[in-house]
Amino acid sequence: MIVSINWLRQFVEINLAPRELAHRLTMAGLEVEGVSDRYAWLDSVKAARVLSVAPHPAGENLTICTLDMGSGQPCTVVCGAPNVRQGMLSALALPGTVLPGGRTVAQSAIRGVESFGMLCSAAELGTGPDKSGIVELEKGAPGEKIAHLLNLADTVFEIGVTPNRPDCLSFLGVAREAAAVCGTRLVRPQIILPKGEGTIEEITSVAIEAPEHCPRYVARVIRNITVGPSPFWLQDHLLSVGLRPINNIVDVTNFVMMETGQPLHAFDFDLLEEGRIVVRTAQEGEKFTTLDGKEKILSSSNLMICDGKKPVALAGVMGGENSEINPNTKTVLIESACFSPMSIRKTAKSLGYHTDASHRFERGVDPTGCSAAAARAAQLMLEVAGGVLVEGEIDANPVPWEPKEVCLSVKRANAVLGTDLSCGQMQGLLASVELETKTLDSDTLSVTPPGFRVDISIPEDLVEEIARLFGYDNIPVTAPKLPMEVPPPRPAMSFRKKLRNIMVNLGFFEAVNYSFVAADTPARLGLSEDDPRQATLAVANPLSEDQAVMRTSLLPGLLAATGRNVNLQNRSVRLFELGKVFFARANEPLPSEQFMLAAILSGERNPLSWHEKAAPCDFYDIKGAAQALFEALKIKAVDFVRPAPGQADTLLPGHCAAMICQNKLLGILGQIRPEVCTNFDLKQRAFLLEMDVEALRAVTPDTVAFSPPPRYPFVLRDITLVLDKAVPSAEILEKVRQMKHPWVESVWVFDVYEGKPIEKGKKSLSFRITYRADDKTLTDGEVNTLHDNIGKTLLNAFDATLP
Amino acid sequence: MDIDKLKSDASGQIGAAKDLDELNQAAVKWLGRKGALSEFMRRIPELEPDLRREAGQKLNALKKELEALLEEARERISGSAQARDEGLDISLPGRPVAAGSIHPINQVMEEICDIFVQMGFDVVEGPEVELDWYNFEALNFPPDHPARDMQDTFFISGDVVLRTHTSSLQIRTMENTPPPVKVIAPGKVYRCDSDVTHTPMFHQVEGLLVGDGISFADLKGALTLFVQKMYGPNTPIRLRPSFFPFTEPSAEVDIGCVICRGSGCRVCSGTGWLEVLGSGMVHPNVFKNVGYDSSLITGFAFGLGVERIAMLKYGVDDLRRFFENDLRFLSQF
């Protein structure tokens, strides 16, 4: 809502500076989002004395004028005005001035003569109607600002009116609030209508066939009007709040809407067939053209204003082309109605309209204000368009408004606010915005909200009024008195926090990606048709194609982020994300939401440095990260196995693994297939780790049982086997473990070698075994015997040889 | 065999050495395998038997003494002759230990939650894809009400939406818990809007405190405590009347600009205040919708945008940076 302070002053005495008024209104709930100078463009328009006038060589009634603009340095302008003459004091717009019509004054040559600015008419300056010649000032000195000389000053507020306060979508409503913060009174405009001719019932009628959508419809008729441009004051008022003047009749309807908040419509009465109004819902499929020239196909939920035969307006939204005010209009019918907010909102939304009228009707207009607004419009139309009023009004009111009393307990209000206000103080605060109170008993106030306050229906609405008018700043600050309870543990949340910290300690940066992805993402990930991650949930109104469905994997976001980073020359990428994925479910309105953890590695494991050569990361880096994660979580015995078909379609076969613990799949890891990388604009190798957070949590021990460190020293022995290349190292380790010798504490691979002098198809694997007894120090002899036995067993079991 | 002379000559030369060369020469001359001390040792058998023992002891003691002197002199010389000739280049970078970081949004969200947890709030979570009932209707946003325009909503279907706020957790929590209730709900939320100041996904922390005798003054108290813990003890807060369907009275909460401390700057548009959260007293219709008796209890709710707070905290100029996951951005936090 744009509010001109000058306009506002017509209804209320304002005893505060504009900035202070803005602040007080904001603190009372009418947020002033912008404060601007109505006449900002006049800043660079100065008084200038015409020193000389000479004809322009190009003729065409142009003159070359020398001006004194108060700077001591005369300047030259080219002027085409008939009234320019030596000695007159006029208005010079300096170069750079943007005039109200949108034109920028430039310093330029006009027909070969340099012109320093432009002498302007009142119409050009937007300060008056006169366009016949340049402004002639009666007083002032060259160089003085024109706004000052013409006494033009106005401040414009842009107010963010909350949806509950449609009363403040009008000058009278804002003035009521201003009166409250200024401590002054609201003064309504006087409406005096002349005695009309005839009676309105003789010439028209209003039939409301859909009273649930239209509780009230007031009509007035004026004959013999003359349609034309509005007088300056009317145009100026509309322009001050950003409305475009159209013609005197339409301008009056807009003016009264701004003044009262009641949207009005004016019909050319002679275009209404049978000369009457019928309010009904549209027929399904009926066509209608609104006055902006758009043809719409109607449905039975659209409320229409019709004449005896056809629709003439989309009720509460926009009038029709077929009945709009035109230069030949002689008789006008003024509509001032009350429509159901829901009905207007549905119609406006479904047909794609948002008008000043629908905005107000959706929020609720004063059901008691229709008649006054119609009269006010009639008064102004008679003033600006002439004509003869038809006596009386039609007031079709099938659903009369019933005032509803709201009772407020003073004690309760104080308890909710934490205040100690007296009954009288509350009454005073409510009275300041015209909410009259009655005292029912020592604790109970009764308020019957007036029609313009559609937002007040329960006691809390009054508590809010009291709070905002008392001032939130004046409400005390206290500590809530509640027993301090220890919140229950939230293990799932704590676990995710722990996972994040572990990933950070492993050198990964946390990414946060949007939860929506492009619809073809599962295909781009290389997932098969029957993969569960194909079951995406579509967003009905996405902002763009690449945010069309909810993600079923964290991978697309990480891949795209990695691609972006590489393109930004961040070539070594270590990112992880912990977030939800969403799976559509049959027969369930809501999808299943599942927390996943995914990490991506790409580029160099370590950069080139003085102590190390640069090396690209590989499968064992991502596996190392997974193992470190398990170790940090104290998860033991995770098997890394070849993924089952369909488990890791995104990963390169042979370079990936599934992680299994306690017979549960925790997740997958490995190299991402190159074509998948390409699909996400990633041009280098990347390695993925993806785990189901809840599966991981299920195998994470809650506590750790301490076991004392061993008391006796260990002995190390190595063994190297040459064996078939295809034998996984883990099988040999497993074989050693299976022997279950109490002295074997651990075994691990410390060297893998293929190539000369090892025979082709074979590899050499070196293991180190730690021997330790828990009851004595082992002797070399004891260890050697055991180590030889293990060696023999392995040689036999794997058909291996010693090197 | 004048041991005393040997001692004075040797210690004099060692003490006078000006550089390592001179010192090494002295060391060879007096302590070397063919040096004077060794020569004396070799000559011990030539002495009278009863003097040998004493001479041996004396020479051994002298050897230790001279070695100590030599070490002392070496330290003196190497110290003055610039240690870098002999020590490590300590300016070389150390071998890197990998360290990542938590996303700034999650860091800030964690910080906010920690403050409220210290104040005794429980943390709750819920679905991001939500029923209209929890996201709107139960929160007193009737169907076809203009208040719904305040939040541009992503729809899955007619009555399933991407939650536009974590206020949905108010309903889910109260539905399952009798009062008193003291919870915060952090999480992702979605709105159909994208420009410099809006991303289609962002993060919120919603708070709800319901009990016997909870007042608007308590709301001011709780928020003051939060703001002062988050932004420092002298940060002022200001509540302005506003409108949210699920609270009444409702308030926008401003804090004194943390950039200019109230004098006015670009970040606060010269007002000295920054809007950081919305709040209010729980609307009786919300209580009714979860089966609470609003004549017995009251409560307040508040919601804050994590991105807004993170932008202020770190001076981030463009909201969208949080979701680009540029490592040059992430590694700064």
Ligand SMILES: [Zn+2]
């Ligand atoms: Zn500031």
